[in-house]
Amino acid sequence: EDKVTRAKEVRALGAKFVEMHAGLDEQAKPGFDLNGLLRAGAEARVPFSVAGGVKLATIGDVQKAGADVAVAGGAIYGAEDPAQAAKELRAAIV
Template sequence: MTKLQVAIDLLNTKDALALAEKVAPYVDIIELGTPLIKSEGVSVIRAMKDAFPDKQVFADFKTADTGELEAGLAFDAGADFVTILGSVDDATIKGAVKAANERNKGVVVDTIGVKDRVQRAKEVSAFGVKFVELHAGLDEQALDGYSVQVLIDEAKSAGVPVSIAGGVNKDTIKAVKESGAVVAVAGGAIYGAEDPAAAAKELRDILNA
């Protein structure tokens, strides 16, 4: 069963908690976006975990160095997952995995900016990460001709556990599920909707169908 992850790219804890309250019944993983964590610090992680202890909290650190240290900061603040950039040195990812293993938590490698996402996904999976996020960032999505189908095709050929982030919505989530992705990440399709709860429920219903 493909899990549903909501990416909360808001800028303050109050708004993030309010959105999470609306969509929590329909999502498995609550992601705290990089801008949110940079704005509010690790305290937003603890606030979210305290409010929703039955949900997995995903800290989108996008760590580029000191993997063990930064992963430890996220986990000790209540995160279940933390992201490390796939473009970094292998030692950074391995350090984060060490911190995760010591706490029974998980590292997710984010392939934003990686040219060969499939090859890198195969490489880093050998280090013990939970899954690899095939991720097209907002800037890449804004380019002419971008389609989430690129990520869907990559997921089919990766051969390792992956999530898909970058254009997941009600029109594409069925194909994301059929690609074999273990997690579908929806951001703007939920938080940008007029009714975020209804949007999250619609995505959940499609995954459950």
């Protein structure tokens, strides 16, 4: 429930990296917003990745939040042209 506290706890236990993740079921819930994961990662001030809602329209927000890794599963495998979607995402990363 409290992703910030948990992220800090696992870092203190020796984890090198924390995943801020929302599965497809969570993403399908009304009101889901990737920014909640991004805020948690930024607030925890730990190295983190984010998965769950990463796409071309959100990749800038992912970078601004300081995520070290962005997992863009559905944005690629659900695209009409997965190779093109991956290229566009990669090109958007600065």
